[in-house]
Amino acid sequence: MTKLLRFLRPSHQHSAFSATLLLMTAVMLSRVIGYVREAYIAWAFGAGPATDAYVAGFTIPDWLNYLVAGGTASITFVSIYTRFLSEKREEDAQKTFSVIITVMTAVLGLGVLLAEIFAPQLSRLMFRGFSPEQLKLCVHLTRILLPAQIFFYVGGVVSAVLLSQRLFLFPAFGPLVYNVFIILGGVALSRPLGISSLAYGALAGSFLGPFLVNAIGAARIGTGYSISFDVRNPAFREWVRLSIPLMLGVSLVTADDWILRYFASGGVGDIARLNYAKRLFAVPIAVLGQATSQASLPFFARLFGEKRMREFADTVNGSIYRIVATSLLATSFMMAAALPLIDLVYRRGHFLFSDSQETAIYFFWFSLSLAFWSAQGLYSRAFYAAGNTVTPMVASS
DSSP states (O other): OHHHHHHHOTTOOOOHHHHHHHHHHHHHHHHHHHHHHHHHHHHHHOSSHHHHHHHHTTHHHHHHIIIIIITTSSHHHHHHHHHHHHTTOHHHHHHHHHHHHHHHHHHHHHHHHHHHHHHHHHHHHHOTTSOHHHHHHHHHHHHHHTTHHHHHHHHHHHHHHHHHTTOOHHHHHHHHHHHHHHHHHHHHHHHHHTTHHHHHHHHHHHIIIIIHHHHHHHHHTTOOOOOOOOTTOHHHHHHHHHHHHHHHSOOHHHHHHHHHHHHHTTSTTHHHHHHHHHHHHHHHIIIIIIHHHHHHHHHHHHHHHTTOHHHHHHHHHHHHHHHHHHHHHHHHHHHHTHHHHHHHHHOBTTBOHHHHHHHHHHHHHHHTTHHHHHHHHHHHHHHHHTTOOHHHHHHHO
């Protein structure tokens, strides 16, 4: 019991194994809550025009998040921050942290403002199959969700500080809070606000989860912040150089969503059904791929920074072997049980058996790519740890 309490202590510095175990547990909990969220949406709203508009409403915010936050908030910063810590340059680490948050939050804020203004034109271009009512709802939801990207970005940078210190508890549980508040928003506000209640819940969850939870963790270890626009800071320039390939590269994940939603916008409920299938498919990806790669990054960065190349290569190769073997076993089960899984998870309320049948087809084909997604995430983190962001960008694009 004492070991368990020590393991869960926020200040506990984890090994690679314990970090992976903690993150896999947190991801499992997050995906269980995510399942409850998706099951609630399917029960309350089914697969129809409103749910299509809701899913589509995330497209512009998600794109902005990936462009500025998803690739740069933590992935490249972990390597730089870890190097500073290993060289005992804590003051330089703090200065770089402040510059990155200040400058890029200002850039992201401008991006959010422009996206708010041009949301109608962008939505009309992306979803030509939508009716005028759907487009209006999609724009409304997009505008609610856009400010959340600022909280995701700042929270991502702060989580990089925690990961560099091998403190994994706060970054692990931020997403749990986010998912809980989407559900609470729907339950508490669905009657007066309809499906917009989910977007308001997501906005509140982004502040209280990814942002506030990580900020509390950073405050506990004495991480300081001061407003700084010192763009001449050498580490900031290095961070920009490493991050530009990630900013400009169109990842498979993001491009995949754009393509699917664009072509599915002509059929009523198709965007929602694709989303339900992909959400369920995201569970094994997160548990097997994302948790392992997120936990591995600071350890990869430390090995590479200390020039322990043989150990670095052996660690990466061993991790890939284990993750691919496990993914192939999971793929076999997912393909064989596609329809029963979808039917068990989603069929209730407004979600019918015919919806389960169509969604299961999408899930079956998604399952074929599990091993590739898992390996891609781990290989990318190895390149990031080595300071190479161009190769993963080219490969994923």
